[in-house]
Amino acid sequence: MENGAPRTTPGSGTGLRERKKERTREALIDAALELFWRKGYDATTIDEIVAAVDVSRRTFFRYFPGKEEVALSRANEAERALVGAVADRPAGEPPVVALRRATASVMAAITADPELGSSEAYVRTRRLIEANPTLMAASLRHALETERLMAAEIARREGVDPARDLRPALTVTCFNAVVRVAMEVWTDDGAVDAQGLESLIDEAWATMGGLVDQGWLSGGWEPDAPHG
Amino acid sequence: MENGAPRTTPGSGTGLRERKKERTREALIDAALELFWRKGYDATTIDEIVAAVDVSRRTFFRYFPGKEEVALSRANEAERALVGAVADRPAGEPPVVALRRATASVMAAITADPELGSSEAYVRTRRLIEANPTLMAASLRHALETERLMAAEIARREGVDPARDLRPALTVTCFNAVVRVAMEVWTDDGAVDAQGLESLIDEAWATMGGLVDQGWLSGGWEPDAPHG
DNA sequence: AAACAATATGGCACGCTGTGCCATATGACA
DNA sequence: TGTCATATGGCACAGCGTGCCATATTGTTT
Structure with missing residues (x-):
């Protein structure tokens, strides 16, 4: 022995x-x-x-490790599941499509599964987090860490070097930004159900598409007066 | 009396x-x-x-109010100055242009003014924040609050209702996302000087423009299989 | 100048969080 | 059953943050 x-x-x-x-x-x-x-x-x-x-x-x-973590454990499980769900998407799917579908599937799983916090529990936890600066801060930090994992996953899927190519990080961070804006409106409106959140995400994404079409990105961005 | x-x-x-x-x-x-x-x-x-x-x-x-706040006070001053700088931009300027120019002007002010933390102090503080999960969390929370103020300012400039129109929030949050990605690369590369950060922001923004041109947003986003 | 009001500071006690340390209890396995 | 690995409990302790009150400092009034 x-x-x-x-x-x-x-x-x-x-x-x-x-x-x-x-x-x-x-x-x-x-x-x-x-x-x-x-x-x-x-x-x-x-x-x-x-x-x-x-x-x-x-x-x-x-x-x-602390009081915050027990409050955020459910949300963190969902975020980890989201990364896994993206990894499970078919290889050919473009990044944003994979992100959108993975988000929908994870949300559906949360709504369905009474174990890992039902839809109602999810909403209440969301409100709890947004009501406490400490929890909000910790939540944002976890979201940032998940963003890094997600960017690495997207980079792997696309076969690019995440250290040199900014595209995975930009894609993930902007996608999350849109989801976050939709979530704010959702909770402010009463956070009725997951279906409403899905619609809001779609609406927010469509709004961004409209902005881009109106020259949101490139308009006035030429190198004119670079340093105020 | x-x-x-x-x-x-x-x-x-x-x-x-x-x-x-x-x-x-x-x-x-x-x-x-x-x-x-x-x-x-x-x-x-x-x-x-x-x-x-x-x-x-x-x-x-x-x-x-706490130990974190003294560490973040300089960064918070810069963020408040950024909101003020956007408010000072000419009324006709489109949102992203105002954001970009205001960012450049605030960064120039930080670099020039030895009082409110010179460029070197700024870099060292940035490293300090990113090295500590607690500080990082608090910093992200402050950034979120600043985002709300900034969105309100953009809404005011554009004359829209920030409660109904998602565009100000989307613009601000995506702009910040791009800046944050650029900052990460900047600090990872050694965070040489503010000039380098400016170039990285421009590069990141250009990269996003390229993504959009390749159908990053709309591609595959049509209502196909909406719920996983 | 002197008395007075407003406010800033110091000091104390207290509760809560988070951690190192060691003794003990409990499940795993031959 | 005996032995080991591990999970738990029970301290003690340092640090953070706050309420409370006495004191010191600054600004105003007469």
Whole structure:
């Protein structure tokens, strides 16, 4: 037995340990979101969360690096799923098409799956994030990280070097910008359902198309008076 | 004397109080940045900052709402100046032109003015922000707030209702996205000087123009299989 | 100049977050 | 059952941010 590696398969197994961990993790998220929705994010302490799940405070920090992460865990799962969904799109599909279809499929999955936060839970979490500057900041940071992963994925699909070619990053960042604008309007309008958000994304994208047609990009962009 | 208002003019005066406050504020920023650059953001405590300026810890929190804000104060000033610069552009100028020229003018001002953080200080602060997840998150949140102000300013210039028309928000958010991509490349390349950043912004914008010409936006975006 | 009002500062106590450390409990496996 | 790996609990501690009140400093009035 000169093998120093652990004898138990560390990941992915269906052992009792793994299942238990998954359950406590979900319980922590559920309890935290419930408290956040009821009392507000700032008014909720970690002690209250762990008391609801009957877990020590120290254990909480073994599952989540901080209070923000438990609030954003659902949204982060969705973002990771989005990157995976783009990777699963057929190879020939142009970047924006793959992004749009992947977004639609992930949103449909969220709406359908009651497990990973139903449509209603998604909306409430969205409101929670936008109501708290701290959560908003963390959310934007995660979105930026996802943008990088997504740009790398687009670069891989298109067979270009992401370090030299700006196009993947520009495509992803602008696509996200449009989605974000649509989301703002969506939540301001009451965030009725996912269908409404889809329509708003399409509307926003169409509006940008109209802007481009009117010379939005090139108009007046010639090298006239380069330095104010 | 039934007047309940304060007898001293509260704001903008050149009184001793105002000058003193401004001096301590600047001293706090300088001391904080110096420590952040030397020891790193997380490793420096607020106690060290206030010790360098010989001010109580409690006073620090009367000048800045938190540790992040003192690190981002310079960047925030630049962003507010950018909104002002757009407002100062001639009325007839199209949105993107006004944004581009205003950006150039603010960057020139930063490079020239040794007071509000010279070009070198700007680069070092930029690196500091990008090295710290917390600062990055707060910076993105401030950028989002500035985006809203900027969109309102563009809407005012164009005479449209910002609540109903998506175009101002889309224009601003995409412009910022392009600038951000250029900035990433800039800092990764060593962030030599402001001139280099200007070229990168132009290059990024030109790249986006090329993408649009190749049907980046409309290509494949017709209503085919709308929901995955 | 002197008294007074307005405000800035200092100091203290307190709660909350996040982390290192070690003892203990629990599941995994031969 | 015995042994190992790992998950958990329970401290202690440092840092951040805030409320509160006493004190000091500045500006105004008489």
